[in-house]
Amino acid sequence: MKLTAEETARAARFFTDGIKCLASRPVRLMEVCGTHTVSIFRAGIRQLLPATVELVSGPGCPVCVTPNEYLDMAIAYSRRPDSIIATFGDMLRVPGSQSSLMAEKARGADIRIVYSPLDSLVIARDNPGKAVIFLAVGFETTAPTAAATVLQAARQGLTNFFVLSAHKLVPPALKAILATPGTKIDGFLLPGHTATISGLEPYRFVAKEHGVPAVVTGFEALDILQGVYMLLQQLNKGEAELLNQYRRVVKAEGNPAARQILDQVYQPDDAAWRGFGVIAGSGLTLTPEFRHFDAKVALPPGTIESREAAGCRCGEVLRGLIIPAECPHFGQSCTPEQPVGACMVSVEGACAAWYKYGQGRWSYE
Known part of the structure; x- marks a missing residue:
């Protein structure tokens, strides 16, 4: 049920006042998802919180965690005269080691922005003499759509469509954060959209194994305030549980149909993350049945030498x-x-x- 403006304001005051009462000691909370970060700024939530509550961003931006090695590989493919790169628009301006997809496009590379992975299949059908490579970047939320596209390509018998996969899973990254010496995170605001697919089970280790409270949270200002309030309640009681604030969308079991498609096409694999290095079991690679759609297998890119920008943190x-x-x-x-x-x-x-x-x-x- 949608709240009226007056009801929303009343609820926001309730949670804000509650947070101020509970925040008697400094706490450091991580909003894992980049969408949370943007929502927090847009709604002015930091200004509403007491100085004792610090919010820090996490690894929940798929473009951000994609390492330069992947970008350099995509750039190398774009320079091949027999290739067309299909990508979401936010990948264009990401700097690689020496160039970017936007710079390559300006030099004449055939790089096309798509709004769905399925758009790549149209490009492949219309260009049978070209290798169409879709840059599959994202988390659990977008991976099922890419998997469905691979299944559709198989049904259509397309032999010139390929995927350069950089799909990643969020829970292994959280394990890496919690295992890093010197990292102080008192609680996690977990991404509601990935939990919509995966369900709650993959995140239970945060509280169960590490004793850190976690709340799966939605993306409206009221969702985030309630998520912070729920974390502080646990911290004040000395409890650590996985709670679901986003119950109107996230179910405990997630989306079994989406996971079935994902499991049919992809399997977990080690993957490199920007800032983390390689995290075991954090990536998704195509299963043997669909490996012929893997660009790295069908079109070996050769040696790629990558580096990070000096001083970039x-x-x-x-x-x-x-x-x-x-x-x-x-x-x-x-x-x-x-x-x-x-x-x-x-x-x-x-x-x-x-x-x-x-x-x-x-x-x-």
């Missing part, structure tokens, strides 16, 4: 170790118009959100 931002304003490039040599790192490119990137809404003014000093 995007990886530390993604691990919750620093806030964007602590990076020496932030707002100076790195802006949305001329990004140095991926975190300044995507609309879900923490650096882009801090720059757009805060201009580096917000700190916890």
